[in-house]
Amino acid sequence: MVSARGVMRTSYLSPEERHEGLRAFLAFNAFNGVGFGLLAETIVYLLALQYGATNLQLGYISSLIHLTGFLLILFPHVLKGAPLVLVYFGAWLGRGLVALLYWLTLLVSPSAAIWVILATYTLFCMLRTVGVALYRPVQKMLSTPSTLGSVMVQANLAYSLTMIIGQLLSFLFLSSPLTSGPRGLLSLILGGVLFNSVASLFLLKIPSRERIASSGDEHIVGVLLEAMRNPRIRYPVLLHWIHLGTTILLGFSTALLKRGLGLPENLVVLYTMTTYVGLVAAGFVNRPFVDRLPARPLLLLSFGLEIPLFLVFAFLRPGAAFGMLLILGFALGFVKGTIAAHVGRTLVDAYPDDRKFSYNAMVNFVTSFLALGFGMAGGALADLGVGVAASLPFLNEYSLVFAAGTVLVFVSMVISLGVRDDRRMEVRELLGVFLSPEHLTAMLGSYRLESTRDERKRRLILNSLMECSSPLAEREIERILRHPFSVESKFVLNRLFVNPKPALLPRVLTLAGEEGYVHRERAIFALGAYRGPEVERVLRTALDDPDPAVRGAAAKSLVRAGYPVDPADLFRRFLHAPVVREEVDYLIALGLAEEEEFLFRRIFTFAEKREGPYYRMTVYSAISSALGTAPLLGDLFMEEESGRGKGVSRFLEEAVRFVPFWRERDRIGRSMREEKWEDILLWVEECIRGISANEGVRGVIHAFGSALREKLSGAPVREDAMAALYFFYALLDRNPEQR
Incomplete structure (x- = not known):
């Protein structure tokens, strides 16, 4: 050693x-x-x-x-x-x-x-x-x-x-x-x-x-x-000498x-x-471009601008x-x-x-x-120019000096054509970088990302790059995704679901299929924004992955990508899932798949898989999130946990726009305060039997009624009562005949 x-x-x-x-x-x-x-x-x-x-x-x-x-x-x-x-x-x-x-x-x-x-x-x-x-x-x-x-x-x-x-x-x-x-x-x-x-x-x-x-x-x-025999060295050296x-x-x-x-x-x-x-x-x-853009087109443009500047000097006269x-x-x-x-x-x-x-x-x-x-x-040339200026009044005694400089700049333009650079780009493409706001944003974003270590600033820069449609931004994002475990790779994969970039699909598919990739679950999640035979194949394969997080993400992504799923299969997977996170993913997948009748029929069964109030709140909140009804049930549970009655009061403020809640708001509040959970479920079940519904909601209402009657045969608790009220409100909100 x-x-x-x-x-x-x-x-x-x-x-x-x-x-x-x-x-x-x-x-x-x-x-x-x-x-x-x-x-x-x-x-x-x-x-x-x-x-x-x-x-x-x-x-x-x-x-x-x-x-x-x-x-x-x-x-x-x-x-x-x-x-x-x-x-x-x-x-x-x-x-x-x-x-x-x-x-x-x-x-x-x-x-x-x-x-x-x-x-x-x-x-x-x-x-x-x-x-x-x-x-x-x-x-x-x-x-x-x-x-x-x-x-x-x-x-x-x-x-x-x-x-x-x-x-x-x-x-x-x-x-x-x-x-x-x-x-x-x-x-x-x-x-x-x-x-x-x-x-x-x-x-x-x-x-x-x-x-x-x-x-x-x-x-x-x-x-x-x-x-001089090596072209890679010869042209930069010659340019250096002529620039001198x-x-x-x-x-x-x-x-x-x-x-x-x-x-x-x-x-x-x-x-x-x-x-x-x-x-x-x-x-x-x-500064942002010197390590990112090829030198040759930039040199050609610069030499092209330098020539007229030399000519201006050649024609300067007293009184300028x-x-x-x-x-x-x-x-x-x-x-x-x-x-x-x-x-x-x-x-x-x-x-x-x-x-x-x-x-x-x-x-x-x-x-x-x-x-x-x-x-x-x-x-x-300056000495010679004294006589030239005397005979040509539009010139000055140093005009010949600057004319010689103009010739040297033109020679530099020719020599710069031989500069070799691994970063290939023609003048037309280079102009596109500077004339296109998207390309310029991407280039500057890449530079700022490399030059700052502040995590908050880097996150803002990454957001900007993710919203940029330039291929330069896509190349920078792909470079980040090549990192084996960085937090920024995870952030990028999350953002790709919101703002998918087709050019990055091959990279995302590679990461999603790599069992040893630390952010594989996020790559699976990102695939929910894409479609294609390879996307479906990877997602269906991931449904049987040993990692619960990967299985759950695959279920959600299949639905989000628009591929059919079997609700009975998702329910079976839910019952056998070893961790809560995977169970929640299956619930969200069922909600996103618009299998609402299936979901409402088993809404209380889902919450009975594990013990504890937080598990029940988690299940009901996940279903609420998938349905997208406002306010979200998770927010109401949060209010209720911060002070008994707060969540119910906030809920009733929204629900009184429907007649059943407006008429019975005092009864509902009293039953919740007195912890009469069965009374809440009985009232909801009675209301369910008494309402008319359109064709699209009727099956869901009947499924919910069956779930309520089944739950009443057991011992409902506070979370069940709040869920019954909330999902009844959600169904009324979806039923135009009750508005």
Whole structure:
């Protein structure tokens, strides 16, 4: 026997560790969002513009955050065996501290200040690259394949929401005349260093047994060639790189707003903030869908929306309404956020578990060179665009940059056609999900069901799914029914009787025929809402099942499904039933089968099978429930048990609308108070003999009269007297001639 201490654990985390780690990871992303909002590219861009940076230098800044990926060729070998989270912490803390070097710009000339900015931002991005290389492995470590997309979206939401706070702080801070110029921007950077340092501390709280592993004899080129040969990896990787290119080119929008449109720094920051609001909105909207809908059709739609947004930038001119720019920024952020969520999901999902670091290192390494190319190309196009804008007044100096971005987006659309996804769905079907309220309700319900643990809320969500006619809802319900014993499976089976779904009949038949299924009786019950030869076969077979609950449910379901039953056979089964629950089921089946004459003839015989007042009340209440007369006899018994005379008084309030009860209400009340049960039965029997009845009720009345006379030969009790009064009232209620 191996002790718990001696058990070897793998690098995979337990559910508790994943939960604890995810909380710390989300806190890291939250503080990091504020910090990066104050240290981000926009602030560095504006600082560089203060000192007169050229377009090529701006292109370098735009690409630099990705350019330093070349370090990853050395990173695994230098840090091999080091704790993954500890390396992440050191890199992230260091990247914030180097930002303090920006303050040196106050001590040198403007031209030298540009080089200080470029050098400091290069160091910042180099350390950031080390951390970013570990970001996706940490995400995968804190999730399972079924929750990876949700974890990614949660992290992005935490990051983007707080980045908006950082951008808002920047806007408010820079709106003051006292904070204009380089000193205001440097003060923001100082705040970013503080938030970045706090964020780093949360990384130390993430449980982890993983260590940095080098790729051994693998080389970046070898991993790259392997990825390009594998279609499942090739297309997500290419999309990631092109998405990177369009993002770098969009970085020139800051220069366009500042130089081309002449906006002040605080409004440039406000515009940037709206793009992050769009990113957050995309996170909220995509969160329910990223793990449920296929990426390909969503990417095609998103790329189709991104093309016109790039074209708008290409034709922006001075004097453009700032409100329109804010709308443009939000739309661009939303589309970019959607693309990032689904490209990231397909990319991480494609990485082999045992080589995720090697693939991530390769992707980031190649990214560095592509980023430099995109950045320099953007700068060159911006320089070329100055002359183009001079000759074509409807363009701006950055029009060629955004035209190139439009081409890249179109290429992305073509490449996305090759993305492989197990969740197959075409664009037309995808539009159906979003345009159909039923489909959308089902999709959101499935997501909420997975993300909440509150039983009351889950029950409400299940109710909503049961009332939804979408095939998506049916698939979610069938998934729940595959659970071997959950309470929710039982709830779903109960609801299927009220709201049957034909598509689920095969699953219900399977469960109803499985002797070892814990909720088999509920599956039999649900079959009462269906018809078909297989339904009848399963139900008739279940009538002779060893389980009394299954036998009783089968009897009720046969009647409810409209199949004929033999009342004498049900009576025989009632007499031999070993438990009360089964007996009640047979009584309900007789009532539902409209075998009322048979039922009324033996109404007191049923109650004599067992001793005790509660058994008699149970039998009479079950028959009342099957007949459906109001008020239900069970409710009257409940009133009577809470205080003698209360149930009788309530009954008489309803019954006095019939002449016999109206005339003799005092006599009835007195006999009940004096416990003269025989007098009650004699009075009912006399009334039965004296009333006329139509053809449909006459046989039932005669059967009830025979049962009363037979009971009077014995010793009736209180429950018998109340039952006699109640069922006489029920017969009058069904006989139009007595109304």
